[in-house]
Amino acid sequence: MSRERARRIALAPAQENIEKIKKVVEEGNYYGAQQMYKSIGARYISSDRYSEALDFLQSGACIQLENGQVTCGAELAVLFVETLVKGKFPYDDDTLDRIKKIYKKFPRISVPQHLDLADDDDMQQLSEALAAAKTRAEGCSSFLKAAIKWSIEFGAHRNGPPEIHDMLADYIYSESPESDMAKVSYHFVRGKNPKKFASALVNFMGKCYPGEDDLAVARAVLMYLALGNLRDANVLMDEMKKQVQVREVGERCFASFQYVETALQVKYRQRTFFNELLDEVAEKFYGVQRRNAMPGMFGDIFKMISGE
Structure with a gap:
């Protein structure tokens, strides 16, 4: 019997090891459990038992995170993604669901409020x-960024799955002790939830330094437009206007909306205008039925030119 075959036989099924190490975690021996997760997971991988390695590492990441061991859980979550790469697993909905399950185990803990900054204990x-918030944000970011990289390599959209971008943007914004709206915006515009992005921006505007609100809104809209996503840029602006009016953030903040909205409307009108021109030319020269009639001045000009 070859050494490799002997190793494969000696390695117990994943579920058996999952139950075994779960007891170690329940005893509070998180470090010992972590070493077991890493060493046994590596053995599954070296034996080409990638599916079992994924089950094992996913379980380990979730269990450690459930017990507040963010560093350990994040490390196993990254190993889970690395195993997807080594096993050349294609991107699909089932694997996306597994990533979501790990993501949901990352804790969300509010930073204490109303502390006395003159008190040493506070x-x-x-x-x-x-420090704990920074650890959570960095751990979750490492996991989800690795997942995006894997997904692009193995069949997802060239920008990565919008669901993962939304998860990453939301966690960075809600858990990071420093609000880096550039990073948050980068991922939200590649997601598919502009209304949630709007909520994050409105919340940011209520606590940022003067001048940062205008920049954040303008950047968000321009990033959408740079991706050719005019629809979500409009949804973002509409939702922000609703939320600002409801929450009464103030006239200065609302003025920034009006400024960016004006630029957005101009771009939209230009796009509509050129579409109408193309429709008109197609009808006149190629007999293609226009999708809709051209109203206003330019429609009248074309009528005069054509002798209608």
Whole structure:
């Protein structure tokens, strides 16, 4: 019997090892469990038992995260994605669901509010909370960025799945101690939830420094337009106007909406105008039925030219 075959036989099924190490975690031995997850997971991979490795690492990531072991859970989550790459698993809905399940286990903990900054104990509590928040944000980001990279390589859209971009944007914004709206915007515009993006922007506008609100809104719209996504740019602006009016953020913030909206409307009118011109030319020269009649001045000009 070859050494490789002996190794494959000696390695127990994934579910058996999952139950075994779960007990170690329940005993509070998180470090010991982590070493077992990593070493046994590596053995499944070296034996080309990739499906079992995925089951094993997914379970480990979820269990560690459920117990508040963010660093350990994030490490196993990244190993899960690396196994997808090594096993050359194609991107599909089932694997996306597995990524979502791990993502949902990352904790969301609010930073303590109303602390006395002159009190040493409160300052220590705040410092620890901010450090923990940074760890959560970095761990989840590493996992989801790796997932995006894998998905692009193995069959997803060239920008990556919008669902993963939405997850990453939401977690960075809600959990990171520092609101980096450039990073948040980068992922939201590649997602498919402009209304949630609008909520994040309105929330940001209520707590940012003067001048940052205008920049954040303008950047969001321009990033959508750079991707050719005029629809979601419009949805974003409409939703932000609704939320600002309801929450009464203030006249100065609302003025920034009006400024960007004007630019957006101009671009939209230009696009509509050129579409109408193309329709008119197609009808006049190629007999193609126009999708809709051209109203206004340019329609009248074409009528005069054609002698109608």
